[in-house]
Amino acid sequence: MRIPFNKPYLTGDEEKYMIDALKSGQVCGNHTYCKKNLALMKEKYGYDSAFLCPSGTAALEMGVVLADLKPGDEVILPSYTFSSTVNAVVLFGGVPIFCEVDPKTMNIDYTKIEALITPKTKMIIPIDYAGVPCDIDEIMEIALRHNLIVFQDCAQSYGSYYKGVPSGKKAHIAAFSFHESKNYSAGEGGLLLNNVPEWHLRATFLQEKGTDRSLVINGQKNKYSWVDKGSSYLLSDVLAAMLYAQLEHEEEIKAKRGKLTEAYQNLFAPYAEKGIIGVFQPKEYVQLNHHAYWAVFPTVEARATFMSRLKEKEIYVYIGYMPLHSSPYGLRLGYKPESLPLTEDLSNRIVRLPFYTSMADEGLDYTIENMKKVLIEMYGF
Numbered sequence: 551m552r553i554p555f556n557k558p559y560l561t562g563d564e565e566k567y568m569i570d571a572l573k574s575g576q577v578c579g580n581h582t583y584c585k586k587n588l589a590l591m592k593e594k595y596g597y598d599s600a601f602l603c604p605s606g607t608a609a610l611e612m613g614v615v616l617a618d619l620k621p622g623d624e625v626i627l628p629s630y631t632f633s634s635t636v637n638a639v640v641l642f643g644g645v646p647i648f649c650e651v652d653p654k655t656m657n658i659d660y661t662k663i664e665a666l667i668t669p670k671t672k673m674i675i676p677i678d679y680a681g682v683p684c685d686i687d688e689i690m691e692i693a694l695r696h697n698l699i700v701f702q703d704c705a706q707s708y709g710s711y712y713k714g715v716p717s718g719k720k721a722h723i724a725a726f727s728f729h730e731s732k733n734y735s736a737g738e739g740g741l742l743l744n745n746v747p748e749w750h751l752r753a754t755f756l757q758e759k760g761t762d763r764s765l766v767i768n769g770q771k772n773k774y775s776w777v778d779k780g781s782s783y784l785l786s787d788v789l790a791a792m793l794y795a796q797l798e799h800e801e802e803i804k805a806k807r808g809k810l811t812e813a814y815q816n817l818f819a820p821y822a823e824k825g826i827i828g829v830f831q832p833k834e835y836v837q838l839n840h841h842a843y844w845a846v847f848p849t850v851e852a853r854a855t856f857m858s859r860l861k862e863k864e865i866y867v868y869i870g871y872m873p874l875h876s877s878p879y880g881l882r883l884g885y886k887p888e889s890l891p892l893t894e895d896l897s898n899r900i901v902r903l904p905f906y907t908s909m910a911d912e913g914l915d916y917t918i919e920n921m922k923k924v925l926i927e928m929y930g931f
């Protein structure tokens with residue numbers, strides 16, 4: 551049996567809804583299925599000022615413009631993240647300041663943020679790695695003390711909760727991804743959530759190429775005009791229809807994925823207890839969306855052995871992110887691998903395990919059995 555690292559999941563309703571969207575004659579952004587998604591999110595999560603975007607990447611860019619990032623502004627973010635998080639900063643002239651991670655979650659280590667703040671700091675962009683919410687209360691406290699904006703990269707955490715609050719709601723703004731690798735997918739898609747009421751109207755302008763078209767749609771104006779900077783941050787209604795088919799089945803998808811988390815937790819528990827392998831330890835007040843699972847091996851060689859033995863069995867394990875600070879662009883910015891020694895070390899030893907919704911129905915037992923065999927070979931128990 552071949553176990554890929556990731557596989558998109560279809561609920562069965564995608565085709566029906568997408569054809570329906572096509573037949574409606576209105577397939578651009580902010581039409582029927584966009585509205586249905588936004589209504590569903592509002593009802594379920596209280597996401598009030600939310601904007602469906604073409605990708606998580608686009609949502610990050612729209613958020614940075616909404617936060618009014620200026621050239622030279624410094625932005626604190628983890629080095630252990632996807633390139634889109636930092637691209638949103640550098641594309642608009644911001645200066646990324648990389649922060650170390652907390653090995654219990656691989657999210658930004660909030661205790662190390664304050665030392666990085668300077669008079670030029672404008673914003674903090676924590677991410678929710680593997681769908682585990684970052685320490686948002688502590689981060690918001692720091693931001694409040696220093697008058698900074700917090701933009702949470704929730705690309706992986708749609709459907710997670712922090713102290714009973716849905717992902718992204720405690721930050722000023724948050725970006726989500728609906729890429730095919732995520733729990734809920736439009737193929738490509740994203741969402742910008744804005745929690746600052748005074749920013750809402752401007753966000754509608756930014757999404758519509760810097761025009762006040764939203765006021766025409768509301769009937770407040772007859773003609774729209776160019777009022778701000780902006781871009782096309784809209785998701786086509788055809789893709790929104792696909793997303794709606796997935797969000798309608800959100801709980802069923804989450805439950806299936808929960809079986810994967812549980813199985814991996816049971817598999818790695820004996821090794822984690824003995825301090826051989828590190829696994830994520832979300833705080834007790836976090837509720838997971840079950841996006842992903844990772845494990846940190848004691849050495850680079852142990853990780854390589856684990857991965858190659860599994861590859862022989864056609865089980866594909868992935869190494870996770872390459873840290874940004876020691877990537878070619880990070881080095882050009884003046885960072886060195888040793889600038890963030892913890893991130894560098896952990897990223898050399900971490901693995902992301904196969905994780906996709908349909909694996910709960912087929913492939914999970916095979917994967918766990920074979921991983922157990924490999925771990926017994928490696929550690930004798």
Ligand SMILES: Cc1ncc(COP(=O)(O)O)c(C=O)c1O
Pocket residue numbers: 605606607608631632634635677678703705706726727728729731738739740
């Ligand atoms: C942390 C993080 N930020 C941003 C993105 C970009 O999202 P998208 O692929 O939807 O552009 C991703 C993922 O793919 C991600 O994992």
